[in-house]
Amino acid sequence: MKSEKTLQINDFGAGSKMFASNKKLVSEIAKSSLSSVSKCRILFNLVLNFKCKNILELGTSLGISSSYLASTGESNHVYTLEGDTTIAELAKSTHQSLGLKNIEVYTGKFIDTLPDILNTMERVDFVFLDGHHQEQATLDYLELVMQKCHEHSIIIVDDIYWSEGMSKALEKSKKT
Numbered sequence: 529m530k531s532e533k534t535l536q537i538n539d540f541g542a543g544s545k546m547f548a549s550n551k552k553l554v555s556e557i558a559k560s561s562l563s564s565v566s567k568c569r570i571l572f573n574l575v576l577n578f579k580c581k582n583i584l585e586l587g588t589s590l591g592i593s594s595s596y597l598a599s600t601g602e603s604n605h606v607y608t609l610e611g612d613t614t615i616a617e618l619a620k621s622t623h624q625s626l627g628l629k630n631i632e633v634y635t636g637k638f639i640d641t642l643p644d645i646l647n648t649m650e651r652v653d654f655v656f657l658d659g660h661h662q663e664q665a666t667l668d669y670l671e672l673v674m675q676k677c678h679e680h681s682i683i684i685v686d687d688i689y690w691s692e693g694m695s696k697a698l699e700k701s702k703k704t
């Protein structure tokens with residue numbers, strides 16, 4: 529929040545309701561795009577209480593929610609995906625500064641990186657889908673991750689009221 533850095537970033541998602549240009553202050557991203565402390569605590573407690581080991585996050589941004597997820601235990605592993613290389617580098621430095629060694633940040637479009645990452649994962653216990661808030665994209669990512677989920681896996685989809693399409697995606701995914 530205190531950073532005065534400006535980043536030139538790409539929009540990989542459904543566009544932003546906050547930003548008109550691709551030049552963004554880190555402090556603005558921190559204020560508008562990140563999960564709140566209370567949400568991060570819910571994620572943290574879910575992972576801890578349900579003993580989730582293999583954690584997948586779509587949408588790293590500055591690395592805040594992934595830091596909470598990784599803080600659940602050194603033997604847990606967090607795989608987090610981010611499209612923008614500049615943002616991904618900032619996330620890596622956040623993780624480093626917190627001494628978190630159990631997070632891997634994968635850079636690229638979700639649709640390009642996700643299949644390969646899932647291939648390396650035996651199972652997925654916890655998913656936090658927090659990026660690219662479009663109906664069909666959300667359904668496509670859910671279909672992919674569910675191939676590695678089991679009956680106790682937890683899937684969290686953020687921003688379901690962001691658009692009508694997102695609410696539709698949630699309703700459709702409940703039926704699968």
Ligand SMILES: C[S@@+](CC[C@H](N)C(=O)[O-])C[C@H]1O[C@@H](n2cnc3c(N)ncnc32)[C@H](O)[C@@H]1O
Pocket residue numbers: 538539540541542561562563564586587588589590591592593594609610611612615636637638639658659660661
């Ligand atoms: C809402 S932010 C994630 C916030 C983060 N989970 C937190 O709470 O700390 C979403 C991020 O997903 C990335 N993103 C959106 N759509 C993407 C896509 N299709 N492929 C790769 N990255 C994408 C954006 O660049 C953005 O940094």
